[in-house]
Amino acid sequence: MQPVLTAIEMQQADSAAIEKLHISPICLMELAGKECIGYMLEKLSLESPEGLQFLIVAGKGNNGGDGFVIARHLLNLGAAVDLVLLYPEGAAGGAAEANMSILRAYEEEGLPLRIFNSIEEAIPFVSEQEYSVTIDAMTGTGLRLEAPGAPLLSPLAEGVELLNALHERSEALCMAVDIPTGLDATSGHAAMPAVTADFTITMGFMKTGLLLQDGPELCGEVHVAEISIPGFLAEDAGAFLIDESFAAEHFALRSEGSAKHMNGKVLIIAGSSTGESSMGGAALLAAGAAVKTGAGYVAVSIPPSLAATLHIAVPEAIVIGRDMDSLMEKARWSEAILIGPGLGRSPESIDLVRALLSHPDIFEKKLILDADALYAIAEAGLQNVLSAMPEVLITPHYGELARLTGTDAGSVTKDPLAAATRFADTYSTTVLLKGRPTIIAKESGPVLLNTSGTEALATAGTGDVLSGMVAALAAKGECLPEAAAAAAWFHGRAGDLASDVSSLVSASMVRDAIPSAIEEMFDFED
Numbered sequence: 001m002q003p004v005l006t007a008i009e010m011q012q013a014d015s016a017a018i019e020k021l022h023i024s025p026i027c028l029m030e031l032a033g034k035e036c037i038g039y040m041l042e043k044l045s046l047e048s049p050e051g052l053q054f055l056i057v058a059g060k061g062n063n064g065g066d067g068f069v070i071a072r073h074l075l076n077l078g079a080a081v082d083l084v085l086l087y088p089e090g091a092a093g094g095a096a097e098a099n100m101s102i103l104r105a106y107e108e109e110g111l112p113l114r115i116f117n118s119i120e121e122a123i124p125f126v127s128e129q130e131y132s133v134t135i136d137a138m139t140g141t142g143l144r145l146e147a148p149g150a151p152l153l154s155p156l157a158e159g160v161e162l163l164n165a166l167h168e169r170s171e172a173l174c175m176a177v178d179i180p181t182g183l184d185a186t187s188g189h190a191a192m193p194a195v196t197a198d199f200t201i202t203m204g205f206m207k208t209g210l211l212l213q214d215g216p217e218l219c220g221e222v223h224v225a226e227i228s229i230p231g232f233l234a235e236d237a238g239a240f241l242i243d244e245s246f247a248a249e250h251f252a253l254r255s256e257g258s259a260k261h262m263n264g265k266v267l268i269i270a271g272s273s274t275g276e277s278s279m280g281g282a283a284l285l286a287a288g289a290a291v292k293t294g295a296g297y298v299a300v301s302i303p304p305s306l307a308a309t310l311h312i313a314v315p316e317a318i319v320i321g322r323d324m325d326s327l328m329e330k331a332r333w334s335e336a337i338l339i340g341p342g343l344g345r346s347p348e349s350i351d352l353v354r355a356l357l358s359h360p361d362i363f364e365k366k367l368i369l370d371a372d373a374l375y376a377i378a379e380a381g382l383q384n385v386l387s388a389m390p391e392v393l394i395t396p397h398y399g400e401l402a403r404l405t406g407t408d409a410g411s412v413t414k415d416p417l418a419a420a421t422r423f424a425d426t427y428s429t430t431v432l433l434k435g436r437p438t439i440i441a442k443e444s445g446p447v448l449l450n451t452s453g454t455e456a457l458a459t460a461g462t463g464d465v466l467s468g469m470v471a472a473l474a475a476k477g478e479c480l481p482e483a484a485a486a487a488a489w490f491h492g493r494a495g496d497l498a499s500d501v502s503s504l505v506s507a508s509m510v511r512d513a514i515p516s517a518i519e520e521m522f523d524f525e526d
């Protein structure tokens, strides 16, 4: 899994590379600029930029310095460059200043290089010009953002507006160096205005801000550039990105001589039925997903009136009733227990959750709590009960985590990483916080982020599919954090495979695509 760094962690990795490993800043900047050129040519499907015109808008820090290196290499390769300096020359110092002085020497050589000393000076020349690529080298990890949507000051604001106007008006692609200007590299909150890039080349390691909040909209496609900062400097990162090989590693294949009871026994306690209404679909989706994720046995406790429907929808599942004796017998038999999908919010459902969570046959197993089980915990104030359980995972969306923590969804939305981590630490649980990205936080150790999947999943019932998948992987032997992380990855991928048109995807289509998402991983591993 690749590390995902905050701005501070990246600055520490930069400093360690420079101070401990004696890699010179000028060397890092050179590699950063060179990597940008290589990836940009790949995006343009060109061997060389010769004859093309580029615009670079540079700030006063090292991000601007990366821009100066890009300018030099573009000129070396026969391209024409317009460079806009937003700040008086020399403001940067260090490697950036050294690279700028090389460009000044180039200027003397009559190359196709125009250097503008302010945005005002540049506008009449550049705003109507046609470029192949415009390059944002104004701010990177050094931006300080007081609050989401805070105004960006002059001249950065004008620099951003210039790039965004060219992006709207012309065919030019916009490339952000490290981070789109205006985007906070840690939180993913954007200033007003911020650069909207087609692609971002981020230096050394992925940054949290590119994956959170406004990040995915603003950065476009992200490429992580290798600039000679070794991976061991990011071993202690606070976050890692779940990828396909992680997911594949955490899907245990059945061994040849295995029997069904050796391949994961899942108990799902879900669904509800009252005189007026019933909620069976969520239970059906979760049970179907557990079966399709390869569980050897799936038992479902569902109200008797829904049993016939479950038998038809998921013929592989065993159906048991709701009486405590049957529940406890199957709890002892099972290896993972999922409680919650479609359980309802009646006082009876809340009492059922309370009774289940107080029983060692339940809480000593790998326990996954989803949907209405989370409602019951919040309503009955059972959060502290979670602390005493050996292995428990909650799978809330933002609203459910807000209810569990007595806050509003807005405060979870503002900092979902902190909200998930705080809950995991406070109650010694694992939290899978659903969203974009999905966050898996455990009591200690780094958080895992999942970015597989798209808006294809933004449809009712996909959360039930996910919790059924987690239960299956946990029953097959994975610890809950790993089961949650691998299931989240496969779930997102199943959403991609469910249809070519994301707007047509339904939860049952995601469930039915689970085997393809998993099979594909093993092709990948071969």
Ligand SMILES: NC(=O)C1=CN([C@@H]2O[C@H](COP(=O)(O)OP(=O)(O)OC[C@H]3O[C@@H](n4cnc5c(N)ncnc54)[C@H](OP(=O)(O)O)[C@@H]3O)[C@@H](O)[C@H]2O)[C@@H](O)CC1
Binding pocket: 014, 015, 025, 028, 029, 032, 059, 060, 061, 062, 063, 064, 065, 066, 138, 139, 140, 141, 142, 143, 144, 145, 152, 153, 156, 177, 178, 179, 203, 227
């Ligand atoms: N050796 C290395 O470390 C390497 C670094 N590399 C590159 O350097 C980048 C980090 O460089 P950096 O630290 O110089 O910061 P950067 O993002 O260029 O500039 C921020 C500037 O903006 C300013 N500023 C901040 N907030 C502001 C605001 N709200 N409104 C207005 N101004 C604001 C702030 O100025 P100040 O306000 O502090 O005077 C500062 O000067 C990194 O992203 C990567 O691209 C690579 O080359 C590899 C090697």
Ligand SMILES: Nc1ncnc2c1ncn2[C@@H]1O[C@H](COP(=O)(O)OP(=O)(O)O)[C@@H](O)[C@H]1O
Binding pocket: 371, 397, 434, 435, 436, 438, 452, 453, 454, 455, 456, 457, 458, 459, 460, 461, 462, 463, 464, 465, 466
């Ligand atoms: N735009 C999106 N991009 C990626 N994943 C999404 C998006 N919208 C929803 N999801 C995923 O879809 C699932 C929805 O779960 P949930 O809200 O619990 O649905 P339900 O309760 O209807 O089953 C979660 O896994 C969430 O991460």
Ligand SMILES: [K+]
Binding pocket: 063, 136, 137, 138, 139, 140, 176, 177, 178, 179, 180, 181
């Ligand atoms: K930038």
